[in-house]
Amino acid sequence: MLLLAVLLWIAPADTAASVRWTHDALAFWASADDDQRQAAVDAARGDSTGLRALRPLPPAGRLWTLLALAQADAAPHGPAAVAGASAAVLDSLLPTDALRQRVAARLADATAALPDTAGLALGRHLALRRLRAHPANDPTWRGLRPTGPHVWAPSPGTEPEGAAVPGFRPLVLRRADQFRPPPPPLPGSDAFASALAEVREAAQTRTAAQRRAARFWALRHSATEWTRRAADLLARENTPDPEAARTLAHLHASLYDATIACWEAKYHYWLLRPEHADSTITRPFGVALPNFPAYPSGHACTAGAAETILTAALPGAADEIRAAAWEMAESRLWGGVHYRFDNDAGLALGRAVARTVADHPDRLAVPLGEADE
Incomplete structure (x- = not known):
């Protein structure tokens, strides 16, 4: 270190x-x-x-x-x-x-x-x-957990992680559900069965490279990893301030709001994880089972947000950024913890949030008088 x-x-x-x-x-x-x-x-x-x-x-x-x-x-x-x-x-x-x-x-x-x-x-x-x-948000969840045969449930003896996040105040979005994705396929439907079969096949045929990618992204905090990548790219491209600072601000506003929007959708739909639907699905060593619902993928939400901001700010590194965002999302299917429709919905949500941040930078300003002594 x-x-x-x-x-x-x-x-x-x-x-x-x-x-x-x-x-x-x-x-x-x-x-x-x-x-x-x-x-x-x-x-x-x-x-x-x-x-x-x-x-x-x-x-x-x-x-x-x-x-x-x-x-x-x-x-x-x-x-x-x-x-x-x-x-x-x-x-x-x-x-x-x-x-x-x-x-x-x-x-x-x-x-x-x-x-x-x-x-x-x-x-x-x-x-x-x-x-x-921007005082710290209250992490206490006061909601009720739905029940049913196809509803996600937390690990025994634990509380759902991040269940209070949908109540956090976004920086730019008007509401946490502003970009809520459409419902996922219903468990028992042909579309759900097909998506589950893809996860099962991926678990049975993982390559060494896919296992490495699944572990890499599972062990990294999304915001911290994208902070590192953005700072490295901005330094490499010799991006000056205030442009560099603005890029970092838009990146993190997008990641922050995308996380709120993503968790709002997760705790709206409460979709079970692949291995809850099929106990034969396994995860690679080092890939933990997240203790919150599946849909949409949090990794994909943040990948879509980061990709949108950084490719616009750093067009010379666009291919590198897109490749990292794609791998980040895809790694969750390789890891056995997400369906493809989780990834697709997450990428779309993250991109929509980031476009909103880029289109409304004025909303990031501290309101006059709100925080003055």
């Missing part, structure tokens, strides 16, 4: 400030995730000191979204403002004192290189406005 952090901190001098800080944030996030895992292991062995010292790790999507929006607010005012905004978001959301000290050290380096105290202060102010305008 130290090597990863070092690699992420090395960037060409002409790389956009938003991209440099995003690379730094990826290293900070990876370190925070490692700290959380180690503290949990220590607690299981009887030493809970480290676990008690940690603040809860925020949802990855929340951190990346607020970081990108704050950077986009600050980017027109110069790299010092981006530094101030980035540091303020990371200081507020990272869970350990050690990480916050690393953020402070990074900011000190930026201050030495960019002695623009007014810009730093402005960036911090803009970031704090963002944080106040």
